[in-house]
Amino acid sequence: MIEFKLPSLGADMDQGKLLEWKVKTGEAVKRGQVIAVVDTSKAAVDVEVWHDGVIEELITKPGETIPVGTVMARLSGAGEPAVAARAPAPKPSAPSPKPAAAPAPSVPPALRKPASPAARKRAHELDVDIEKVTGTGPHGAVTLEDVEKAVKPAAPAPAPAPAAGADRLAEMRKAIGAAMSRSKREIPHYYLAETIPMHRALERLSRANESRPVTERVLMGALQLKAVALTLRQFPELNGFWRDGAFHPGHGIHVGVAISLRQGGLVAPAIHDVDQRSLEELMRALADLVKRARAGSLRSSEMSDPTITVTNLGEQGVEAVYGVIYPPQVALVGFGRIAERAWAEDGALRAAPVVTATLSGDHRASDGHRGARFLAALREQLQRPEEL
Amino acid sequence: MKPEELKSQVLGILATIAPELEPGELRGDKPLRNQVDLDSMDWLNFLVALHERLKVEIPETDYAKLVTLDDLLAYLKGRLGG
Numbered sequence: 001m002i003e004f005k006l007p008s009l010g011a012d013m014d015q016g017k018l019l020e021w022k023v024k025t026g027e028a029v030k031r032g033q034v035i036a037v038v039d040t041s042k043a044a045v046d047v048e049v050w051h052d053g054v055i056e057e058l059i060t061k062p063g064e065t066i067p068v069g070t071v072m073a074r075l076s077g078a079g080e081p082a083v084a085a086r087a088p089a090p091k092p093s094a095p096s097p098k099p100a101a102a103p104a105p106s107v108p109p110a111l112r113k114p115a116s117p118a119a120r121k122r123a124h125e126l127d128v129d130i131e132k133v134t135g136t137g138p139h140g141a142v143t144l145e146d147v148e149k150a151v152k153p154a155a156p157a158p159a160p161a162p163a164a165g166a167d168r169l170a171e172m173r174k175a176i177g178a179a180m181s182r183s184k185r186e187i188p189h190y191y192l193a194e195t196i197p198m199h200r201a202l203e204r205l206s207r208a209n210e211s212r213p214v215t216e217r218v219l220m221g222a223l224q225l226k227a228v229a230l231t232l233r234q235f236p237e238l239n240g241f242w243r244d245g246a247f248h249p250g251h252g253i254h255v256g257v258a259i260s261l262r263q264g265g266l267v268a269p270a271i272h273d274v275d276q277r278s279l280e281e282l283m284r285a286l287a288d289l290v291k292r293a294r295a296g297s298l299r300s301s302e303m304s305d306p307t308i309t310v311t312n313l314g315e316q317g318v319e320a321v322y323g324v325i326y327p328p329q330v331a332l333v334g335f336g337r338i339a340e341r342a343w344a345e346d347g348a349l350r351a352a353p354v355v356t357a358t359l360s361g362d363h364r365a366s367d368g369h370r371g372a373r374f375l376a377a378l379r380e381q382l383q384r385p386e387e388l
Numbered sequence: 389m390k391p392e393e394l395k396s397q398v399l400g401i402l403a404t405i406a407p408e409l410e411p412g413e414l415r416g417d418k419p420l421r422n423q424v425d426l427d428s429m430d431w432l433n434f435l436v437a438l439h440e441r442l443k444v445e446i447p448e449t450d451y452a453k454l455v456t457l458d459d460l461l462a463y464l465k466g467r468l469g470g
Contacts (some may be wrong), residue, residue, distance in 0.1 A: 208437060215439070219428050287429065
């Protein structure tokens, strides 16, 4: 029997509300098929199943809010029991000295206090006995917030768990705040910047777009994503996750694209295997992702898979962006505005379009030396736009 | 197409890209993308929608001419032969 569990769709997700089952009991499902829609604080997410099988039992009822890791359904079929989402699940074979998000093996699962994996991990880090923490989540589950409150009993009690129907924007702000606070608390960031001449890349793009109808035009954002992904092949230590005290390289280069939402807030879902796609494919994927992100229709694999994030704030007019790494990722690449500057090259001074690219790196996974080499390689890659 | 009809169609398309837009607050003589906070993806989607609705193809080389809503309406009027 395969257990289909509510996956974690980001470092900031503790729980989710089942909106809808897309399948019925007795129905056969294929790996990668969307079988449920779950509301997180950021969006309604289409959750995919990662096994072929037949739905035997739908346990969670639509409208129910459940902690991450809760068994939502049971499937029969070949395959090992696993969490529904893929990438972020730590590989059991990793040479990590301690188990991931460690449930105490001596306690039978039925007797364990319900708690989200994020809460268990934090409790472990803070040396808090999770069994003694009062849970305020659904069914009394211990949330990340409960664990953090447990170590600071003197602090004035913050507002209780969000009321039903709480404004999504406020929820999203809270989720972003939780993830970014965790990042700044746990990740020793280093920041590097490099000015990159862009005339070759711009020429390539405008030449290509000249003959394309408006429906097939490629944006600089797609070209920058491809350049980052190709460069990352030489810097695997920037592409992956920091979990349980160790770096785990990503399987594939899945770039999280920071997308601002018009009503406020942002999401950073992944485009998969960016290094292997043509620029045209990448542009179609990017357009589709932005459209669905803004419509609040993302897939679970897109939310949980990014191995690095790229953000571009140049269109808002800033010269450079020094981003906050989205845990458990270990790096973030930022692009600022492409602007004309005085530029010296081959002994001549001229006006040239340039962009400031930045790298925020996790010092536990890489050093500034490698980060600097990455930005230098990215600069060189953007001088060879014909390879993109 | 009458100028008022063209404007109404363009604003209708813009509202699909930026649903929070208050057309009454839009200044025709100020930069459009700044006022409506259109990034390059929004802008491209806007042009694709204009293309689909009005059958006008706007080459990338003409983007620089399309700063304000008034610029855009004048440009479209020219391209539509009106």
